[in-house]
Amino acid sequence: MLIDSHAHLDSSRYDDDREQMLQRAAEAGVGAVLSIGIGENPSEMHQALEICREFNGKAGMPRLYASAGIYPHNAAEADDAALAKLDSLLAEPEVIACGEIGLDYYHEGAAHPVQREGLIAQLKIAAPRKRPILIHCRPKDGVTDAWDDLFEVLDEHWASTGLGGVMHCFGGGWEQARRSLDLGFLISLAGNLTYPKAQPLRDVAARVPIYGVLVETDAPWLAPAALRGKRNEPAFVTQTAQTLAELHHLTSEEISLATTKNFARLFNLTV
Template identity: 85%
Template sequence: MLIDSHAHLDSPRYADDRELMLRRAADSGVGAVLAIGIGEGPAEMHQALNICREFGGKSGMPRLYASAGIYPHNAAEANDAAQAKLDRLLSEPEVIACGEIGLDYYHEGAPHPVQREGLICQLKIAAARKRPILIHCRPKEGVTDAWDDLFEVLDEHWASTGLGGVMHCFGGGWEQAQRSLDLGFLISFAGNLTYPKAQPLRDVATRMPIDGLLVETDAPWLAPAALRGKRNEPAFVTQTAQTLAELRHVSSGEIAAATTKNFTRVFNLMA
């Protein structure tokens, strides 16, 4: 069984075939999906939970979990009402993580100090609810500015919780991977692992300890190389897992078993 640890199931791009898309995932061997609850802003961060409740438990479907969080670009919207909504969502049993949250200095968005404050306030809410976090971190091209600021925040406001989390759609180097592992985070690789120009990322994936790995789609974006340009969906996580297996000279089954074990551990889903 594989787990897609990060998919935006509430995307409007699935509006016409969401149920069929989820059935394709199950048919491909995807046993669970973590639906990311950020929407287009705090007003929509409940949508992932709604999808879990609509489709979860149906025959022929993967198991569905949800997250909730305020994306870095929307950090200016993290007012008292949004924070209260996030707290309520994190109290729901299906909502197993806070995210995706973090810092994005690559795109135009909220000013960096606003992103930082939005991240810190969400870390406090997640810690109080004992929920691991899903981190989005994207620096400007060729520098590590967002990573440097992220680790400063995590060292001060998160490390002591021991809750860890996931570095989603990891795009850093080995130094950032090692620091993440030291903080108790898993490193999640998406479809861009398969892209021809992603050799530095594949080098990191090869060095990773097996108990620090996850796979994801970040659907509907980042379809694997063979499907690039098409809408991504959870079924395609199998291609990322296959690439990871080939890089590490192990079977796809070993990657599936390890990443499933890692997922259940970080989110405290062990029976």
């Protein structure tokens, strides 16, 4: 069984075939999906939970879990009402993670200090709820600015919790991977691992211990190389898993078992 550790199932791109898309995932051997609850803004972060409740228990479907969080671009909207909503969502049993949250210095968005304060505010909510965090970190090209600021925040406000989390759609170098692992984070690899120009990322992925990896789609974005340009969906996580298996000289079954075990350990689940 494979687990897609990060998919935006509430995307409007699935509105016409969400149930069929989930059935295809199950048929491909995907046993669970973590549905990311950020929406287009904080007013929509409940939608991932609603999707879980709509489809869990239906035959022929993967098990769905949810997260909730305020995306870096929306950090300016992390007011008292949004943070209270986040806290209430993290109290729900299906909502197993806070995220995706973090820092994004690549795109035009909230000012860097605003992103930092929004991240810290969410860490202070996730910690007492005992929820691991899902981190989005994207620096400017060729630098490590967002990573440097992220680790400063995590060292001060998160490391002591021991809750760890996931470095979603990891795109850093070995130093960032090593520091993430030291903080108790798992390194999650997405479809871009399969891209022809992604050899530096594959080199890092090959060095990450097998106990420290997850696979994801980030659907509906980042379809693997063979399907690049198409809408991504959880069934396609098998292709990323196959690439990761080859990097670690493992079979598909072995990488499925390892990544499922890692997911269950982090989120204290029986899967």
